Amino acid sequence: MTITFDNSYSRLPEQFHARTDPTPVANPTFIGMNDGLARRLGLDLDWLRGPEGLAMMSGNRVPDGAAPLAQAYAGHQFGGFVPQLGDGRAVLLGEVIAPDGARFDIQLKGAGPTPFSRRGDGRAWVGPVIREYIVSEAMAALGVPTTRALAAVRTGEDILRDMRHRPGAVLTRVAASHIRVGTFQFFAARGDSSSVDLLCNHLIERHYPDCTTPLDLLRAIVRAQAELIAAWMSFGFIHGVMNTDNMAVSGETIDYGPCAFMDGYHPQTTFSSIDRNGRYAYGAQPQxxxxxxxxxxxxLVPLMGDQDSAIEQATEAVNGFVDHYQAAWLRRFGAKIGLSHPTIDDVPLIQELLNIMAADQADFTRVFSGLRRNTESAWAEFTSVGPFEDWLDKWHERLRDAANPQAIMASANPLRIPRNHQVEAAIVAAEAKDYAPFDRLNAALHAPYSETDDFADMELAPRSDERVMRTFCGT
Known part of the structure; x- marks a missing residue:
């Protein structure tokens, strides 16, 4: 089989990337393969599952037509600017055009050192690969814009992490693109306005064809990010490391490092082992x-003409996030309590419920999934039932004139999310080459809104001894 690549990013000038091949591995074997995504891309499953597909997705063979490269970018990391980061452990093989005409990157993550590795080994171990595979595919099933996981491969080599030798792995990641806020910063910090302009034109052609100017582009990206963050919030998702190099300008969720879904709800919740001050806590994500x-x-301002006017227009565009986000947040959280057309007057009702949940640290997912089933199920998530009982009276009064509230809640409130303890169990088993928990968890999350007895145990909150309160990047 020949994969038909059309590598538009590799046609950009050399300052945008470094040509580099993935580093071969010793003994690759499959951990998992995403058949549905392969069909979406128009790829042949038999070929992908065969020796040549395995060789490609482990980095042992570069297919014909590929143009492997590591992308250059900069980024603010926890507020501190680093002028050169780049793909330190990822190689973009190329871009494919799906049968419906959509363009996708195919990237190997954990493919070995690149010119941007900064003395790192360029490898990934099984834990982060499994986490990204599970969580990114769960996000896709929830309907959240996200990068995807095509395959996970064990390399047959061990790498050193946290003073332990851990099994190496490679993730084949699929994305609408891998262009980040930090990609623009890389050139802007160097005063290279011509490259910023080239990147704008590339991005407009690839993602925002209705835009004609850098200001149009900025406004479109602001809208896309507002929708994305509102989606995160509605599912209790915490990205964990919202650095500018981890924000994709396509509007997709990217870079699942120390990410997590909340169990007990509280706006200040963090899980990332490196977020010691709560910069990227759940409630801080919109800001x-x-x-x-x-x-x-x-x-982008240097491309926008008169600088005083450009700064004013750019500031207005960024501040527009607030209105876009609030509208998206209200639409999503209104649906979570059964309202198809929530209004600003419904915000106090939603916020009151969240405040009651925070006071009890009630399980985020189970409270809302309980509401879609029956009030008794939701009630069971609270230790102090009085405030919730008062809220229920107001809610029932509000639903009196609502149309099909149960159907609306059923489409907005998942029954299953990738809970930390379940992901951790899949990782521990996978280290020992037992992939059954990984497969079962992926199956449970494939249709997260559907009622089924097959995965009833996957709906349960963790016991106190099962809670996983810290997650890690894995680099």
């Missing part, structure tokens, strides 16, 4: 998105 977008705007 951090605005912060990141302001860095993007700063990179």
């Amino acid at each position: 951090m998105a605005v912060w990141n977008l302001a860095q993007l705007a700063t990179s």
Whole structure:
């Protein structure tokens, strides 16, 4: 089989990337393969599952037509600017055009050192690969824009992490693109306005064809990010490391490092082992998105004509995030309590429920999935039932004139999410080459809104001894 590549990013000038091949591995074997995504891309499953497909997805063979490269970018990491980061452990093989005409990157993550590795080994171990595979595919099933996982491969080699030798792995990641806020910053920090302009034109052609100017582009990216962050919030998702190099300007969720879904709800919840001050806590994510977008705007201002006017227009565009986000948040959280057309007057009702949940640290997913089933199920998630009982009276009064509230809640409130303890169990088993928990968890998350007895145990909150409160990047 020949994969038909059309590598538009590799046609950009050499300052955008470094040509580099993946580093071969010793003894690759499959951990998992995403058949549905392979069909979406128009790829032949038999070939992918065969020796040549395995060789490609482990980095042992570069297929004809590929143009392997590591992308250059910069980024603010926890507020501190690093002028050169880049793909330190990922190689973009190329781009494919799906049968419906959509363009996708195919990237190997954990494919060995690149010119941007900064003394790192360029490898990934099984844990982060399994986490990204499970969580990114769960996000896709929830309907959240995200990068995808095509395959996970064990390399047959061990790598050193946390003073332990861990099994190596490679993730084949699929994305609408891998262009980040930090990609713009890389060139802007060097005063290279011509490259920023080239990147704008590339991005407009690839993702935002209705835009004609850098200001149009900025406004479109702001809207896309507002929708994305509202989606995260509605499912209790915490990205964990919202650096500017981890914000994809396509509007997809990217870079699942120390990410997690909340169990007990509280706005200040963090899981990332490196987020010691709560910069990227659950409740801080909208503000951090605005912060990141302001860095993007700063990179685009030199292209926008008169600088005083450009700064004013760019500031207005970034500040527009608030209205877009609030509308998206209200639409999503309104649906979670059964409202098809929520209004601003419904915000106090939604916020009151969240405040009651925070006071009890009630399970985020189970409270809302309980509401879609029956109030008794939701009630069971609270230790102090009085405030929730008062809220239920107000809610029932609000639903009196609502149309099909149960159907609306059933489409907005998943029964199953990739809970930390379940992901951790899959990782521990996979280290020992037992992939059954990984396969079962993926199957449970494939249709997260569907009622089924087959995965009833996957709906349960963790016991106190099962809770996983810290997650790690794996680099």
